[in-house]
Amino acid sequence: MNPLSDQELATLLEDLESDRIERKRAWAGDAAEKARQAVCAFANDLPNHGRPGVVFIGANDDGSVASIDVTDQLLLTLSDIKTDGKTVPPPTLTVERRVLKGAPVAIVTVWPADSPPVRYEGRIWIRIGPRRGLASAQDERILNEKRRYRDRAFDTHPIQGCPLSELNRTVFENEYLPQAVAGDVLAVNARSYEERLASMGMIASVDDPTPTVIGVLALGKTPRSWVPCAYVQFLRIRGTEWGDPVADEQELDGTLDLVLRRLDDKIKATLAVSVDFTSGSTTELRSIPYPLSALQQLTRNAVMHRSYEGTNAPVRVYWFDDRIEITNPGGPYGTVTAENFGRPGVSDYRNPSVATVLKAMGFVQRFGFGIAEARRSLAANGNPPLDFQVEPTVVLASVRKVP
Incomplete structure (x- = not known):
């Protein structure tokens, strides 16, 4: 997780078609909302770049710098994106002040998540070329597969031998989902039970509906039978x-x-x-x-x-x-x-x-x-x-x- 060099940042800043960057002239208006959506999208890394995405505060859409005052308060506000609880799992990011093209710029560097999909306020944001968008069912499936094969966190490992029936479907659909997913997303959700479980990390995948550690801890009928230390x-x-x-x-x-x-x-x-x-x-x-x-x-x-x-x-x-x-x-x-x-x-x-x-x-x-x-x-x-x-x-x- 090495920081990008000034030259790498300058090259990204000037690439008007890149899907790894988001430019904001200032931290005003809807910038906070759009930047958080971009952080979510970079963490999901749907194109599978395996490289960090960057949010530039103090940069114009044409790649020039806006010469804003990058204060300590602005950097603290940007750091809150990781800890304010709106983006889950918490994204891996760094916040810093850099001087690019002779002017100060606030830099938020976001690394791809080990446990996608990542949600911002209950919605999965992805990058579609240079713009943001909400994930489709197929996009979610791709992100689930990325988690399945790349994840390093033990709490998303499948528990071999554990049947799908161990998970309490009523609790999942009536209690957990309404708290974890935005209401408008649920209202138009045509995904199957297995697809929704996989999207939330409760099973390994749609093709392998084996409950994961977090699935059993959150929804299990007898969690301690499968995770003895729980x-x-x-x-x-x-x-x-x-x-x-x-x-x-x-x-x-x-x-x-x-x-x-x-x-x-x-x-x-x-x-x-x-x-x-x-x-x-x-x-x-x-x-x-x-x-x-x-x-x-x-x-x-x-x-x-x-x-x-x-x-x-x-x-x-x-x-x-x-x-x-x-x-x-x-x-x-x-x-x-x-x-x-x-x-x-x-x-x-x-x-x-x-x-x-x-x-x-x-x-x-x-x-x-x-x-x-x-x-x-x-x-x-x-x-x-x-x-x-x-x-x-x-x-x-x-x-x-x-x-």
């Missing part, structure tokens, strides 16, 4: 040390939606509110040992980023009297390292399809902001700073009780 172990420990008495123990399994909803219920039930009547005062002071939003962000992050491959270990939520330990069986991945773990703006996706499903189900609003939100809400509640222990195969998040 559960959360919850313990309420009366004490502060390992080996202290266990007051409550539960294994939460089922589809991703069911697991996270049951986990939310468990956290809310355990999150007792302490009440302190101040001596000599009629004022009731209420405090909570942990903010709910922080625990939700951290547990959902653990489910999203954990490794589902080569392990039978669950996500663990161990609730001690003085802290909560959330263990994620899966160390740093991709651009995330032990050194930069948790740093704002640094994120990668071991399970891009899991991330897509959690976004569609409403468990994720933005990508890459979970840890930052947890830290913010913990600080606002008066809790000690969030602590991470990052190892090659596991991440432990420790949340300390408010003093």
